[in-house]
Amino acid sequence: MPNTIDKCEVHCIHPEQVEFAQKNMLNEDTAQSLADIFKILGDNTRVKIIYSLILQELCVCDIAAVINASESSVSHHLRLLRTHKLVKFRREGKVLYYSLDDEHVETLINQGLEHVNE
Amino acid sequence: MPNTIDKCEVHCIHPEQVEFAQKNMLNEDTAQSLADIFKILGDNTRVKIIYSLILQELCVCDIAAVINASESSVSHHLRLLRTHKLVKFRREGKVLYYSLDDEHVETLINQGLEHVNE
DNA sequence: TAGACATATGAACAACTGTTCATATGTCTA
């Protein structure tokens, strides 16, 4: 009974399927969070950083050497990955060792690879 | 014996781990393809389009109604999703019905949701 | 405590992306 749906400003051909889809739709926040995660993974450099951390932890300058990027660039990316809980780090003296924070990340990467290699 | 590694322009602290990581690193093309897939998924509107297609096929204007976006915007996004083989369509008269092209996509979305909802 | 070193941070800029508006294409029906 409550008419939460549109006010007829939008034209659609199959009102029932539209209503069904809307009932099952992600809420705005979830959709945004989901897009944000993928956005983080949607960069060449970050993909390589994450991939380099699957097998072992590495310090910043080693990551930079592995993926052939500047340390500054890597550091910026690591901050982003950190704030989104994709990587964590431990300090040992001056050196920060980064590693993956979440087993989901590796799963996502592998799932993506399956799509790429199909 | 072959010295394919750097020419010492990059400083790194743990040469062995770096070399190990480089041996296992994604090649440039794969990394780029992987990033490209995630980039596609890294947009609010596209996430919602894909999600709306998990349960049923929908035509363009219905998708637009479901996610509350303009038909033009949806059409642009669908083209992108099409060229990357994430959705396919069938024509019925004037109407184009879109659906997911690949079961990997749904898996990726669900895996992403797990990360978001942890 | 000074200097070296590993890393972080901020500002700036070019490159890229998503939306909108206008217009084009392709299909149906009268």
Added chain:
DNA sequence: TAGACATATGAACAGTTGTTCATATGTCTA
């Protein structure tokens, strides 16, 4: 064949993003 309709496409513009360069922070050692 003309007109309505569903969708596609192109151009343009604002907003976002990744890199670089310069500088700051924090830790160790002499």
